[in-house]
Amino acid sequence: MRSFKVISVALVLVLGVGCKKKKAADPGPGTGGTMAGTGTGGTMAGSGSDTMAGSGSDTMAGSGSAVAPEPPKKEIVVILAADQKWGPMDPSAPDKSPQVAPLWGDMTKEANGFLIKVKGGSPGMAHTHSGSYHGVTLAGSPSHLQDGDKKPVALPAGSYWFQPGGVAHNSQCLGKEDCMALVHYNDGKSDFAPAELKKDGKRDAKHVEKVVKDIKWVALMPDMKDKSPMIADVWGDSASGAFGRHWKLPAGFATPAHTHASDYHGVVIKGTVMNHTPDDKAPKEMGPGSYWMQPSGLAHVTACKAGSECLMYTYSLGKFDFVPVEAAGGDM
Known part of the structure; x- marks a missing residue:
């Protein structure tokens, strides 16, 4: 647990975001994530009917307003290479x-x-x-x-x-x-x-x-030296809007649980990557050619399986941020 705290503190210091309460999800630029007509996952579906069946009956007795419906559930989308x-x-x-x-x-x-x-x-x-x-x-x-x-x-x-x-x-x-x-x-x-x-x-x-x-690489967390993830932005401006970034994660590296304000798409180029919610005890292992979509505002952990460095590319719909959250399930 001590190593987890060290990584978490290092990320906060470098990114300058500080630990804070999770913010409401920012929908990001309108590039969309729907899979209309493709038939392969990715759709952030889940908005249901708002019909208040039985209005006028005892169900709503004594109430002047309807109960707000729950928002659609956000989920990480993963398509393994073998399932494309x-x-x-x-x-x-x-x-x-x-x-x-x-x-x-x-x-x-x-x-x-x-x-x-x-x-x-x-x-x-x-x-x-x-x-x-x-x-x-x-x-x-x-x-x-x-x-x-x-x-x-x-x-x-x-x-x-x-x-x-x-x-x-x-x-x-x-x-x-x-x-x-x-x-x-x-x-x-x-x-x-x-x-x-x-x-x-x-x-x-x-x-x-x-x-x-x-490609020119820089350390995401210079104080961690050779244990730091390396990043290389290949297009866009990560400080102000949409951008594409290459990542190198050391073998065995895992981030603390965190969120982002914008959705992003990712593909694995080398190694085995896991991107999952903190309470997922059996995350899918993504090899080269695998894809995932990370929704904004949803706590997750990104990790590189021990044994080999991981290389991946991500396309974020908005500027980069990193907001640490309380890890679920104790020691990671």
Whole structure:
């Protein structure tokens, strides 16, 4: 229990938030978390009917107002790698098409996130999307040719890229290993249109590629030295709004129970991660390719299983905060 208290105090000092009472959940920016039309978890459902059946009878006798209904229950969503529901992006060519596994949102009409898998040796084809998207490699080494590129830049597991909307590119998987990545559109639907690359053109200035070996890491808690989680923000401003962040957790590390003011989505790139409520005695162990969604205001613990360092990526719908709460169930 002493080590738990030390970690908790260190987090409070670094983040400057202090121990305080839990705040009401902030719904965050309207990127949504619904799984409309996807059929794979993620929906924060639970709002029931407010009908006050039996009004006018003895049920409400002596009362001038109805009892307020309980708010929908918030739950952590976990989809293990083995449980992902894969299907062809192009149903008319299921054997040749990249495979996709929806995670949140409706790909056809709203902000969304999904996993995409491309067979090794795929040369791809030039195309565009109407909207911009963020991508993180989970397996293999895909590349994304842009106007004027002479040769592809391999983006191995842990690498990040940003593809601007309306810009022609060719997403390839030239190695022998299949490529898998998380893709998320924060502002609208996912679509696809054939295009042509300009050999004498130049890369769009908004296109970003960050190879994992070049990502700059900083300690979340410098006083903990090599026992501190390491973080690297790859897009956005974590102090003011939505952002994407890479995390490295030491093997065996566990946070104290805490909450955030905004929902976030997470994927595991390496190691085994657990993200669970403090009273969960048998949390699901998430290996590479697993996904979870953490609702705002819900107390949880994030941990890395002993034996191997954990690497993960999270997309938060609002700025970063960390509010410690009383741990349930005693010593963690």
